[in-house]
Amino acid sequence: MSTLFLRTLRDDPADAEVPSHKLLVRAGYVRRAAPGVYSWLPLGVRVLKAVENVVREEMDNIGAQEILLPALLPRDPYETTGRWTEYGDALFRLKDRKGADMLLGPTHEELFAQLVRGEYSSYKDLPVILYQIQTKYRDEERPRAGILRGREFVMKDSYSFDLDDDGLKAAYIAHRDAYQRIFARLAVKYVIVAATSGAMGGSASEEFLAESEVGEDTYVRCIESGYAANVEAVITPAPEAIPFDDAPAAVAHDTGDTPTIDTLVAWANEALEGTFTGADTLKNVLVKTREPGGDWELLGVGVPGDREVDFKRLEASLEPAEVELLTDADFAANPFLVKGYIGPKGLQANGVRYLVDPRVVDGTRWITGADEPGKHVVNLVAGRDFVADGTIEAAEVRDGDPSPDGKGPLVSAKGIEIGHIFQLGQKYTDAFEVDVLGESGKPVRLTMGSYGVGVSRLVAVIAEQCHDDKGLRWPREVAPFGVHLVIANKDEAAIAGANELAEDLDAVGVSVLLDDRKASPGVKFKDAELLGMPTVVVVGRGYANGTIEIRDRFTGETTEVAVDGAVDAVVAAVRG
C-alpha cells in the first residue's frame, strides 16, 4: 500500500446519494471524469475484472463464443432497423472528418445480425451463441449513483441464432441458467421478473433484478407463489361478468361542481344515500397516441376511480406507439371533451377509441361522466350502455392486489436491473435478411435472442448489497485481494515477519494487500474496513508473544493464531 495508486477519502463525495457510490469513491475504487463517466483505479479494476471473469466463465460454459465488436459504429445498420431515430437523445451520435454519421454503440443487435449473415450460409452452421464484454454508450437522461447508471458502462451482451423456435427457447434457457449461476457466484440477491406482459407479439423476456432499496425498478411479487413481475407486466385478473337483465336503467344526475372523484363520491353518498367509494366510479383519462409513422389520435382510458393511471404501464401497453397527456390546446380543439365530466358515451359518439381496465367487465355498474359540466350518470352498465373497444393494463398496481396466478396478494419492492434475457424472434434477422440454406434446400430465416448483463453496474450492485457503516465488504469471488495484511507494529522483527507472511500467502495463491505504510494502526484499521477485503490479518502487538490476528470482515469475528502455522490458518480462513 505504500506504493499503491490509492487515496482514500474521509468524506463522502458531494454528488453521491447512494451508499455504493459514496463508498466506491471514498475507498478509491473509481473517480468521476464527467457526469456518468468514471475512471477505474487499481482496486476497482480488480473487482471489475473479477466480475467479468465470472461472467465469461459461465458464458463459455454454455458454449457461447467470445468476440469483440467496435464501439464506434456506422449509422447505416441502425438506419436499417430504425434505431438511429428511435433511440432519440440516448444515442451518442458523431460525425467523422468526411461528415459521415457515426454512433457509439448502445447495444449491438444490428452488428451481430450483420456479422452472422456475412459468415454463415447453411443450416449446418447453426445454432450459434456469440458474446462480447464491451463498453457501451448511452446518453442517459439521468446518469445516477456513479457506475450504477453510467453513460459509459461495461456490458456483457450475447446473441443467439437459431433455425427455429425450439432452438431459440433452448438458447434462452441456457442463458437463464447461466445467469443464475453468475449471480449466485457473485453472491447477489435477486429475483427474476417477467419483463413484459407478452401482449406485444408474445416474445418472452425476463429481467434479473437485484434486490435494493435504491433501485429504480419497481416490481411486485407474491410471497405465497414466488410469482414476480415488473409492474408493467402485471396482468389484472378479470372478474366474472355479472348478469345485468334486472339492472336499473342508467340515469343522468345534476351533481353540481364535482370534477374530482372525491367530490363525486361525496355527492353520491349524500344524494343516493349509499356507501359508495371511488371504486364505484369510472374515471376516464384522455391521452393521445401515435403509432410509428402515424398521426396523433385521441384515446380514452377508463379505470376504476379509486386508481390512478400508471403512465409507465400505459406506455408499455401501447408500445410501440408513443403516448402523451393532452394539452389545454388539445382540449380546446375537441370541445366534446368536458374536463372532469368525460363519459364513455361522449367519447364513442365522437369516434374516440376507448379502452377500459380489465375490471370493467360486462354487468359492472358505474357512476361516470355524462359529458356535460356538472353532470354524471349513475348505473351505467358495461356491456349494456357502452361497449369498450377493448381492455388495457393501465391502472396502477397496488400492494394487496391479487396475484395473476390467484395464489395470494402482491407486494411491491425495488430492484436494480442486472440482467435481461429476451427472445427477439426475427425482428433483426428480417431487417438484415439473415437467411441460411435449410435442410430442404429452401432458405430459412434465423431467429434471434439477445441477452445482457450489466458488468460494471454489478460492481455497484455488489457494493450496494455488501457493505456496512464502516465500508465495503466484498464477497470472496470478486474481492480485489483475498487478504488485507496490516502491519500494526513498528518492531523490525514484526515487519519482517509480516512481509514473510505476505510472500508465503502469495506463494500458495492467496492475493495479499499489504499495508506497509508509515501510518498509525488506527488509520490502517479504518482503511482496512473501508476497502473491504473479506479477511484482515493483523501483525500487531501480539507478534512478540508469537501471535497474529485474523479478522473476518463479514462477521466481525477476530481469532488469534500462532505465528507458527499462520499461513495455514489464514489459508483456512480464506478458503473456508
Ligand code: ATP
Ligand atoms: P435500465 O432499465 O436500467 O436502463 P435497460 O433496460 O436499458 O436498463 P438493457 O438495454 O437490457 O438495459 O441492457 C442490459 C443490461 O445493461 C441491463 O440489464 C443493465 O444491467 C445494464 N445497463 C443498462 N444501462 C446501463 C447504464 N446506463 N449503466 C450501467 N449499466 C447499464
Ligand code: MG
Ligand atoms: Mg436503459
